[in-house]
Amino acid sequence: MSAPRVVVTGTGWITPLGHDIEGVWKRLLAAESGMAPITRFDARTFPTTFAAEVRDYDVAGFVKDPAVHRTAGLNSQFALGAASQAWKQAGLDRAAPRDPRRVGLYLGAGEGVLDTENYVGSNLAGWDAATGKVDGRRWAEAALKRMTPAREIEQEPNMPLAHLAREFNARGPAYNCLTACAASTQAIGEAFSILRRGDADVMIAGGTHTMIHLLGVTGFNRLTALSEFEGDPTEASRPFSLDRSGFVMGEGSGMIVLETLEHAQARGATPLCEVVGYGSSCDAYRITDIQPEGRGAAVAMEAALRQAGIDPASRGADGRPPVHYISAHGTGTKENDSIETRAVKRVFGEGARQIPMSSIKSMMGHLIAAAGSVEFITCVLAIRDGMVPPTRNLRTPDPDLDLDYVPNAARKVPVDVCVSNNFGFGGQNDSLVVRRFVP
Amino acid sequence: MPRQPRRTVITGTGTVTPFGLGTDALWEGLCAGTSPVAPCRAFDFGGFPTPFVAQVPEGGFDVKNVVPKSYRKATKVMSRDIELAVGAAFEAVREAGLLTKAHEQGSVTIPPARFGCHIGAGLIAAEENELTGALATARGADGTFDFGRWGTEGMANLTPLWMLKYLPNMLACHVTIIHDCQGPSNTITCGEASSLLSMGESMRVIGRGDADACLSGGAESKTNLMGMMRQHYAGRLAATEAGEDPAKVVRPFAPDAKGCVPGEGGGLLVLEALETAQARGATILAELAGFGASQSFCPDTLGVEPESSGQGIVDAIEAALADAGIAADAVDAVIPFGTGVAALDASERSAIEKVFGARAATLPVVTMCPSIGNCGAGQGAIAAAVAVRALRTQRLPARINAAGVNGLDANACPARDAKLSTILVFTPSLGGQNAAAVIRSIA
Numbered sequence: 096m097s098a099p100r101v102v103v104t105g106t107g108w109i110t111p112l113g114h115d116i117e118g119v120w121k122r123l124l125a126a127e128s129g130m131a132p133i134t135r136f137d138a139r140t141f142p143t144t145f146a147a148e149v150r151d152y153d154v155a156g157f158v159k160d161p162a163v164h165r166t167a168g169l170n171s172q173f174a175l176g177a178a179s180q181a182w183k184q185a186g187l188d189r190a191a192p193r194d195p196r197r198v199g200l201y202l203g204a205g206e207g208v209l210d211t212e213n214y215v216g217s218n219l220a221g222w223d224a225a226t227g228k229v230d231g232r233r234w235a236e237a238a239l240k241r242m243t244p245a246r247e248i249e250q251e252p253n254m255p256l257a258h259l260a261r262e263f264n265a266r267g268p269a270y271n272c273l274t275a276c277a278a279s280t281q282a283i284g285e286a287f288s289i290l291r292r293g294d295a296d297v298m299i300a301g302g303t304h305t306m307i308h309l310l311g312v313t314g315f316n317r318l319t320a321l322s323e324f325e326g327d328p329t330e331a332s333r334p335f336s337l338d339r340s341g342f343v344m345g346e347g348s349g350m351i352v353l354e355t356l357e358h359a360q361a362r363g364a365t366p367l368c369e370v371v372g373y374g375s376s377c378d379a380y381r382i383t384d385i386q387p388e389g390r391g392a393a394v395a396m397e398a399a400l401r402q403a404g405i406d407p408a409s410r411g412a413d414g415r416p417p418v419h420y421i422s423a424h425g426t427g428t429k430e431n432d433s434i435e436t437r438a439v440k441r442v443f444g445e446g447a448r449q450i451p452m453s454s455i456k457s458m459m460g461h462l463i464a465a466a467g468s469v470e471f472i473t474c475v476l477a478i479r480d481g482m483v484p485p486t487r488n489l490r491t492p493d494p495d496l497d498l499d500y501v502p503n504a505a506r507k508v509p510v511d512v513c514v515s516n517n518f519g520f521g522g523q524n525d526s527l528v529v530r531r532f533v534p
Numbered sequence: 535m536p537r538q539p540r541r542t543v544i545t546g547t548g549t550v551t552p553f554g555l556g557t558d559a560l561w562e563g564l565c566a567g568t569s570p571v572a573p574c575r576a577f578d579f580g581g582f583p584t585p586f587v588a589q590v591p592e593g594g595f596d597v598k599n600v601v602p603k604s605y606r607k608a609t610k611v612m613s614r615d616i617e618l619a620v621g622a623a624f625e626a627v628r629e630a631g632l633l634t635k636a637h638e639q640g641s642v643t644i645p646p647a648r649f650g651c652h653i654g655a656g657l658i659a660a661e662e663n664e665l666t667g668a669l670a671t672a673r674g675a676d677g678t679f680d681f682g683r684w685g686t687e688g689m690a691n692l693t694p695l696w697m698l699k700y701l702p703n704m705l706a707c708h709v710t711i712i713h714d715c716q717g718p719s720n721t722i723t724c725g726e727a728s729s730l731l732s733m734g735e736s737m738r739v740i741g742r743g744d745a746d747a748c749l750s751g752g753a754e755s756k757t758n759l760m761g762m763m764r765q766h767y768a769g770r771l772a773a774t775e776a777g778e779d780p781a782k783v784v785r786p787f788a789p790d791a792k793g794c795v796p797g798e799g800g801g802l803l804v805l806e807a808l809e810t811a812q813a814r815g816a817t818i819l820a821e822l823a824g825f826g827a828s829q830s831f832c833p834d835t836l837g838v839e840p841e842s843s844g845q846g847i848v849d850a851i852e853a854a855l856a857d858a859g860i861a862a863d864a865v866d867a868v869i870p871f872g873t874g875v876a877a878l879d880a881s882e883r884s885a886i887e888k889v890f891g892a893r894a895a896t897l898p899v900v901t902m903c904p905s906i907g908n909c910g911a912g913q914g915a916i917a918a919a920v921a922v923r924a925l926r927t928q929r930l931p932a933r934i935n936a937a938g939v940n941g942l943d944a945n946a947c948p949a950r951d952a953k954l955s956t957i958l959v960f961t962p963s964l965g966g967q968n969a970a971a972v973i974r975s976i977a
Binding site for chain 2: 137139163164196215216219221224234235236239248249250252256264265267268270275289292310378380390391523
């Protein structure tokens with residue numbers, strides 16, 4: 096008995112470019128940017144003063160009963176909005192699955208936002224300059240007055256999971272993974288694996304994250320990973336460009352409904368596409384650097400293609416390589432873009448140059464843990480519409496980077512098979528292969 | 535569904551717990567019925583309902599001793615949680631008799647590409663003194679924090695790699711670098727269920743052939759200010775009075791149970807495909823025979839109040855039993871979370887009664903929280919290590935503190951011999967995720 100086929104039946108996202116599938120997709124194809132000065136806190140003196148923020152979003156418009164989610168932090172709010180869209184598109188709002196124990200969740204959600212003012216305030220209240228230490232009693236006295244239970248508990252990375260489980264009455268296997276920028280790709284891959292093994296009929300999968308807060312921006316600034324571009328923020332994110340200088344933070348959520356083909360067909364749902372391959376590897380190289388030859392990235396792509404039954408060296412009837420679009424991790428850092436290019440060439444050889452590969456991070460920034468799921472959804476849409484989104488701000492080609500990065504303008508091209516890549520800080524690499532659904 | 539093509543066995547059990555480094559120390563401490571719970575060494579926790587925590591003993595563990603010489607410099611960017619994971623991995627690999635890159639000589643006995651790693655992690659607290667020292671340099675004229683000054687001068691006082699101490703996946707990052715695990719790797723962050731969920735994922739990865747061995751488990755330290763604060767806000771802390779004996783505070787399943795204390799600990803197992811473990815002549819300690827996961831319906835959404843019916847826990851246990859292909863009758867002992875938090879105890883008790891029916895009253899329950907507190911993401915793997923020792927020695931560790939428990943075999947009693955072939959371990963989490971694992975002797 097072979098493993099069941101797994102299809103996508105719902106998609107949803109809350110992003111810096113909007114809160115609905117079609118609107119955001121149009122903006123991506125028009126190469127619009129979601130970057131602007133940071134408004135979530137006063138970052139005017141920071142090395143980086145801009146990001147791509149989700150604007151004018153209210154979760155109340157998406158959930159059944161906002162009171163149930165009154166404690167939801169930003170990550171949970173984004174996740175609820177995205178998952179509600181996906182659930183609805185899958186038609187599960189009209190007829191919920193019969194057995195909630197067969198509905199699982201696998202998220203790649205980030206840690207929640209610190210209650211900055213009260214956290215920092217408590218730390219300073221407890222600070223004893225003479226000893227250079229925080230006095231526990233004074234800290235507790237301040238913190239117990241200032242902090243609030245829900246706000247603190249919401250920071251646990253499994254809380255978006257708790258909200259989604261409650262909203263959709265999902266009682267099956269439930270996981271949250273947090274492998275930095277690879278998290279939601281890994282979540283989709285593991286959800287796919289759970290369905291293939293028969294441990295659930297339906298899985299909600301995806302990611303949600305914002306790090307646009309005091310210590311998030313501070314942390315990445317100290318690592319010098321963020322663009323410190325001083326001009327128009329919409330030109331700051333420059334993946335694959337010679338003058339790329341770091342990534343730009345985004346925030347939001349992408350969620351999908353995955354289910355076994357049998358379950359989807361039995362309830363008359365329309366498969367949007369099929370997930371056919373998942374590969375995962377670890378660099379095990381250095382804390383701060385990616386393995387320079389892209390070994391881990393290549394291993395993840397190769398494993399995903401092998402599971403999909405795709406020989407990367409093969410050609411289709413139209414003479415094209417067997418993959419028609421690669422959603423790149425494409426952060427816009429010197430290191431990532433060079434190594435990712437190397438890895439793709441290592442996997443696809445001569446064919447690599449013929450595969451359009453773009454980075455939507457050039458437009459909506461890097462959604463960190465949520466990046467993979469949002470990018471995965473663009474693959475679903477690329478297959479549907481035969482359009483691939485562009486890499487914005489690619490005006491100065493890097494002579495060492497010689498793939499087809501779809502510079503600046505979306506392209507019409509038939510797409511049946513996509514690879515979606517994400518590589519996490521810390522060495523986790525994940526790739527998914529998604530294919531047009533053919534009964 | 536097709537049966538798992540490959541069986542998963544346990545060949546190493548590494549732990550760092552309030553009893554110190556290594557599962558020998560843990561096992562001996564639990565069997566002796568002692569409790570290392572004591573006032574926190576780093577901070578005066580007198581402002582909280584209890585000043586007590588379960589910490590790894592001073593001098594009992596130094597991370598520099600468990601990393602290769604060439605890696606000692608990197609210990610500077612390890613938070614406590616990372617240290618615990620690195621220590622647990624060292625012990626697990628040692629017990630499994632694996633030669634990894636960490637040995638720096640001889641040839642490795644596990645191909646890096648076939649070596650995976652799944653580590654459960656918590657919400658890692660920033661080291662308060664380090665961060666606050668920097669924050670204090672950015673105060674405005676009125677003494678409050680000034681974002682402007684932070685941007686221009688304050689943040690530069692944090693070491694450039696500061697954030698890398700606190701990303702949850704850095705536990706796995708360090709462990710995979712030290713032992714050269716290039717196979718599938720994940721970081722599960724589901725509170726106290728994280729360890730068992732990680733073990734379940736390793737089991738699936740090995741089962742489907744994507745790795746031959748995995749370092750698997752979790753680690754977390756809650757013995758810091760934010761850990762304490764969040765445990766307090768989640769209603770998990772026992773309120774204690776001046777002069778109270780810290781060793782007697784946590785009383786799982788007892789009528790006078792009043793809460794738990796924060797702990798710190800890590801557990802990592804070496805999980806291996808039976809066939810590759812046999813091929814390298816490894817000592818097989820036990821089999822990870824079944825795994826199940828589920829989500830509870832939490833009335834308060836966040837799961838501060840657990841599901842009183844325990845149905846979610848039942849679902850995870852039943853899935854694990856079915857996965858192992860056994861009935862509840864085959865289970866000889868259980869290791870629940872057993873926090874001594876009355877509502878959590880009630881939920882777990884209800885689950886045990888539903889699954890085991892009349893046998894619930896006589897089925898031995900192993901409790902660890904009176905000694906090690908709540909080790910968060912490390913809890914389930916520490917419990918699994920204890921289960922393996924119990925199977926190997928045919929002994930159950932002592933239980934302490936609980937008296938007057940009716941209908942469950944959970945009252946205080948000394949360590950004792952027992953005929954054991956199958957042990958069920960489970961942990962529900964804050965947030966409502968549940969995971970269960972069936973660990974059994976291998977013939």
